[in-house]
Amino acid sequence: MQFESLDIIEPILKSLKEEGYTTPTPIQVQAIPIVLKGTDLIGCAQTGTGKTAAFAVPVLQLLSNNKSFERKRKIRSLVVTPTRELAIQIEESFKAYGRYTGITCTVVFGGVNKNPQTNALRNGVDVLVATPGRLLDLMNQGYISLKDVGIFVLDEADRMLDMGFIHDVRKIIAALPQKRQSLFFSATMPPEIVKLAGSIVYKPVKVEVTPSATTVDIVNQSVYFIDKGNKNALLLELLNDKKIKTALVFTRTKFGADKVVKVLKKKNITAEAIHGNKTQNARQRALSNFKSQATRVLVATDIAARGIDVEDLEYVINYEIPNIPETYVHRIGRTGRAGADGTAISFCDAEEKPYLKDIEKLITKKIRVVNDNPFPLIDNNPVKAPGQQHRNNHSRVESHRGR
Ligand code: AMP
Secondary structure (H helix, E strand, C coil): CCHHHHCCCHHHHHHHHHHCCCCCCHHHHHHHHHHHCCCCEEEECCCCCCHHHHHHHHHHHHHHHCCCCCCCECCCEEEECCCHHHHHHHHHHHHHHCCCCCCCEEEECCCCCCHHHHHHHHCECCEEEECHHHHHHHHHCCCCCCCCCCEEEECCHHHHHHCCCHHHHHHHHHCCCCCCEEEEEECCCCHHHHHHHHCCCCCCEEEECCCCHHHHHHEEEEEEECCHHHHHHHHHHHHCCCCCCCEEEECCCHHHHHHHHHHHHHCCCCEEEECCCCCHHHHHHHHHHHHCCCCCEEEECHHHHCCCCCCCCCEEEECCCCCCHHHHHHHHCCCCHHHCCEEEEEEECHHHHHHHHHHHHHHCCCCEECCCCCCCCECCCCCCCCCCCCCCCCCCEHHHHCC
16 A cells, blocks of 8 residues: 555655655554545554554645635644643654645644744644643633634543643633544543543544554563562563563553662662653653663653654563553564564563453463463462452462463
8 A cells, every 4th residue: 555545645745755654554544534534533543653644644635725825824723742742743743744735833832931832823823733731821821722723633642631631631622613623542542531532523433553463473472470579579580681681661650660660770770760750851861771772671651651662672571461451462562573573571460360361362362371480479369350359378389370
């Protein structure tokens, strides 16, 4: 499939070629025709799938086909995204793909002086990319009107919720015209997100992409059954292996991520945490240290890991098993890219067994259990509902249930 077969106009095709894109990604193949038809969309896709172009390209095309000849441009498309980093990336994408269309784009985000942003807005702009807080601020001060927005994009909705922006998002939606096209993107679709989507989109078409099954298939996956209290010791034991040059370790909580970093640092293993409590700069720094291998272990929560794209990442360690099975696929999809060998090791305690079962159901295969386990789980209740109290009975060594 080529971009040409998606009926993309020449000026945009030309810029895509210049960007070095030859074939559209799966989310682009699915989303671009829907958006071009003017239909509302729910896109379930994470960063790294090419989702920005999946909405930016058709939005540019729709605006370009319907040029405004007014002296001062009005905001005809609004993209709201949770972080400044994403906002900047999205603006850059619109500028790159739209460079031959004459469509203009600007970005507003918090934490910096407003003047350059208000100056850019004063001249009028077709596409505005914004983070929620600064957008509301500038709306309240009269710098921004949303009454001409015909296409609204909400990006990374689940992260928006996680970062506490839900009230801001609702206020923004209330200021949009009723009659509009809405594109709603989220990496995950828990019930609150489905509800939020329902309040934004009208007769939407849903498209969904997860890292492809083949990516998951080529990753060497294994699981250690282990007591919660032994997870640090097992992590240190594994990291004794110098073959592991770098590893991305996932924890479920920010607090957990910081605790793991502390343990590793104590043993002189270079480690940094990346999560929502860190400033954008601190996250960026941690990521570049990890990419340059100055930091051996990056400990991340799922939300913060969104957008992390490290070439040649060989090891992903699930210190905790995610309770949403798709999250496991997203996590391990970060390794084994482009045919490289990837290894994903999971630590599963008694309470996490049901999560593991859900994952195995989703990936339709059993994950290999490591029998050579220095800290075998001692448990006589192999599968329990999550959160249920677990009582130890030292009658059976769980790890020897090996397959
Ligand atoms: P995104 O998921 O939008 O953050 O995009 C991830 C990366 O893929 C970005 O660096 C894009 O420039 C790149 N990209 C997006 N679409 C394509 C494509 N069709 N071909 C090659 N690279 C792409």
